Amino acid sequence: MTDVSDATVTPIVRLRSVSKSYRRGGQIVPVLEEISFDIAQGEFLALMGPSGSGKSTLLNLIAGIDKVDSGAILVGGVDITSLSETELASWRGLNVGFIFQFYNLIPVLTAFENVELPLLLTSLSRRERREHVAMALRIVGLADRMDHRPGQLSGGQQQRVAIARAVVTDPTILVADEPTGDLDRRSAEEILHLMERLNRESGKTVIMVTHDPRAAEQARTIRHLEKGFLTDVAA
Amino acid sequence: MLLLKVLVKNAFRHRLRTLLTVVGITIAILAFGLLRTVVSAWYAGVEASSASRLVTRNAISLIFSLPVSYREKLIRMPGVKQVSSANWFGGVYITEKNFFPNFAIEPKTYLELYPEFVLDPGEKEAFLHDRKGAVAGRKLAQRFGWKVGDSIPLKGTIFPGTWQFVLRGIYRGAESSTDENQFFFQWEYLNETMLKTVPRRANQVGIYLLGLTNPNMAAEVSRNVDATFKNSQAETLTETEKAFQLSFIAMTEAIVVAIQIVSFVVILIIMAVVANTMAMTARERIGEYAVFKTLGFSWWHIAGMIFGESFFITITGCALGIALTFPVAKSFGQQLSSFFPTFNVVRETIYLDSAAALVIGLVAGIFPAWRAVTIRIAEGLRRIG
Ligand SMILES: Nc1ncnc2c1ncn2[C@@H]1O[C@H](COP(=O)(O)OP(=O)(O)O)[C@@H](O)[C@H]1O
Ligand SMILES: [Mg+2]
Numbered sequence: 125m126t127d128v129s130d131a132t133v134t135p136i137v138r139l140r141s142v143s144k145s146y147r148r149g150g151q152i153v154p155v156l157e158e159i160s161f162d163i164a165q166g167e168f169l170a171l172m173g174p175s176g177s178g179k180s181t182l183l184n185l186i187a188g189i190d191k192v193d194s195g196a197i198l199v200g201g202v203d204i205t206s207l208s209e210t211e212l213a214s215w216r217g218l219n220v221g222f223i224f225q226f227y228n229l230i231p232v233l234t235a236f237e238n239v240e241l242p243l244l245l246t247s248l249s250r251r252e253r254r255e256h257v258a259m260a261l262r263i264v265g266l267a268d269r270m271d272h273r274p275g276q277l278s279g280g281q282q283q284r285v286a287i288a289r290a291v292v293t294d295p296t297i298l299v300a301d302e303p304t305g306d307l308d309r310r311s312a313e314e315i316l317h318l319m320e321r322l323n324r325e326s327g328k329t330v331i332m333v334t335h336d337p338r339a340a341e342q343a344r345t346i347r348h349l350e351k352g353f354l355t356d357v358a359a
Numbered sequence: 360m361l362l363l364k365v366l367v368k369n370a371f372r373h374r375l376r377t378l379l380t381v382v383g384i385t386i387a388i389l390a391f392g393l394l395r396t397v398v399s400a401w402y403a404g405v406e407a408s409s410a411s412r413l414v415t416r417n418a419i420s421l422i423f424s425l426p427v428s429y430r431e432k433l434i435r436m437p438g439v440k441q442v443s444s445a446n447w448f449g450g451v452y453i454t455e456k457n458f459f460p461n462f463a464i465e466p467k468t469y470l471e472l473y474p475e476f477v478l479d480p481g482e483k484e485a486f487l488h489d490r491k492g493a494v495a496g497r498k499l500a501q502r503f504g505w506k507v508g509d510s511i512p513l514k515g516t517i518f519p520g521t522w523q524f525v526l527r528g529i530y531r532g533a534e535s536s537t538d539e540n541q542f543f544f545q546w547e548y549l550n551e552t553m554l555k556t557v558p559r560r561a562n563q564v565g566i567y568l569l570g571l572t573n574p575n576m577a578a579e580v581s582r583n584v585d586a587t588f589k590n591s592q593a594e595t596l597t598e599t600e601k602a603f604q605l606s607f608i609a610m611t612e613a614i615v616v617a618i619q620i621v622s623f624v625v626i627l628i629i630m631a632v633v634a635n636t637m638a639m640t641a642r643e644r645i646g647e648y649a650v651f652k653t654l655g656f657s658w659w660h661i662a663g664m665i666f667g668e669s670f671f672i673t674i675t676g677c678a679l680g681i682a683l684t685f686p687v688a689k690s691f692g693q694q695l696s697s698f699f700p701t702f703n704v705v706r707e708t709i710y711l712d713s714a715a716a717l718v719i720g721l722v723a724g725i726f727p728a729w730r731a732v733t734i735r736i737a738e739g740l741r742r743i744g
Contacts, residue, residue, distance in 0.1 A: 180737075181737075184736075184737050187653075189652075189653055189736040189737055189740075190735065190736070190737050209658075210657055210658075213652065213655050213656065213657050214655055214657075215655075216653065216654070216655045217654060217655020217656075218655070222653055222654070224740065228646070228647075228650045228653075228740070230365065230647055230650065230651075231647075232364075232365060232368035232369060232372065233361070233364070233365065233368075237361055237364075240361065241361065241651075241654060242654045242655065244360075244361055244362070245654075245655050245656065289654075
């Protein structure tokens with residue numbers, strides 16, 4: 125095989141000639157054009173670029189919540205572009221941890237229940253689920269808030285619950301779309317720190333979209349996306 | 360299960376909205392139940408009619424009578440076990456508002472033909488032995504506070520004069536569908552008076568009631584009876600009791616149809632209301648459903664949560680509506696006992712209530728569920744914030 129940025133590490137994500145366009149009012153608007161690159165196992169990658177450059181679109185494709193027009197995406201050896209809708213759903217449940225800009229917790233559930241949610245799709249017993257959730261909440265430092273509902277937590281705390289929910293299934297990759305976009309400086313730093321720690325201590329592959337240079341600094345690799353093209357091929 | 364908790368909690372997120380929707384369904388189911396009960400009360404006489412009884416009336420019209428002499432020929436016809444007769448008396452008790460059906464009957468045969476009118480043996484004897492004796496149904500006696508031994512005057516509208524009767528018995532119905540609102544007295548008393556006052560109207564009966572040895576012979580006996588009196592002074596028309604009752608209802612069929620239509624329109628309206636509530640609710644939560652999908656939940660989880668919420672609301676409203684239907688129908692029945700001798704909530708009405716609730720829940724859930732399932736995740740997530 126060919127162009128791996130760091131030959132000593134196996135790539136966990138491989139994009140091959142990925143193109144994506146949207147239809148808007150009868151016109152086809154190309155967003156990503158023939159993008160190919162690899163993300164190494166254990167990487168902490170920041171995807172940067174101006175608003176509208178296609179960062180979220182690219183992240184959604186890698187995370188399997190959107191479909192490519194052409195090209196292939198391999199995650200952990202699986203070509204996710206060939207999976208059916210239902211296969212893709214269960215693949216996401218097992219392999220991808222999501223962190224969103226607006227946390228996206230379920231408001232009627234407690235922190236504990238929110239974190240437990242992805243585990244309902246696994247074969248874990250009730251007791252095993254409880255242990256996993258407790259552990260995840262301990263990692264993000266919210267063990268004492270597990271009975272609170274999202275509305276009773278600050279933005280930073282909600283995002284930490286979201287991170288606990290993202291890691292509780294021990295996924296192959298963590299994807300984060302502007303995870304600090306809605307937070308104040310201090311909370312943002314806590315969140316970035318937490319992600320950095322997860323990457324360093326447990327070797328999780330993290331792919332983060334941001335347009336905040338200070339957020340990107342926490343990452344090990346930065347790639348720039350501009351008008352659908354990667355402008356820097358190597359880090 | 361956690362998803363069950365989500366759907367129940369979701370249902371109570373807009374307390375007022377959910378409450379109003381549930382109340383709406385309760386009222387709709389109640390209205391539907393009452394209207395259906397009116398319809399079934401309308402047909403109660405038909406339901407209560409027996410397959411082994413025939414009614415013979417004047418072929419021209421019900422207002423024309425038949426000679427009492429026909430009785431001898433009728434009782435000798437093959438397949439006929441018993442013959443009785445009744446005259447619509449049309450008497451008024453004190454005022455027109457107190458309407459109830461009253462008949463002059465041939466008492467012994469009549470009570471044999473109608474075992475569903477249950478009389479105490481002592482009261483029955485007293486009635487048969489008193490020319491001016493009368494019996495009234497339980498509900499009718501209750502309505503006017505009559506007791507056995509009371510003297511009851513009826514003002515004649517068809518047969519002039521004020522007629523005095525002595526209440527000799529109060530019958531009760533053997534079935535819940537038996538009409539307990541009627542008043543019967545001896546045809547002999549009527550006829551005796553007619554002989555004295557208007558002799559040309561004497562020796563006439565309104566209708567003959569024939570008891571059959573075998574219900575399967577109804578068509579054959581009817582044909583024979585009508586053939587026998589063909590070309591005589593009063594030709595006859597014989598039909599089953601059911602057909603006879605239906606011919607009465609046929610006159611008011613349009614009203615029944617209108618009530619039936621209204622009852623379904625009520626359900627259609629509440630269906631639109633619930634569908635609107637569910638659509639609003641699901642639209643607000645489209646982002647949350649996108650999150651569930653992102654986390655790996657499948658379309659059936661999403662559809663299950665939306666339909667679950669929809670059914671939760673409709674079934675709650677329906678259960679309350681059904682629970683209220685019984686007491687409300689009871690007090691309705693008491694108010695309207697002169698129009699509807701029986702006003703019972705039949706089992707079929709409850710089945711229809713439940714079916715209506717299921718249809719409402721299903722229809723209300725379809726569009727939001729379809730939206731939430733088919734919307735692209737990226738699109739759904741965009742709706743947050
Ligand atoms: N569902 C969609 N329909 C039409 N156009 C879209 C849709 N999603 C994104 N776009 C367009 O694609 C481009 C890239 O969007 P996005 O990936 O969200 O950019 P970024 O995250 O870098 O700001 C933008 O021009 C945006 O308007
Ligand atoms: Mg974006």
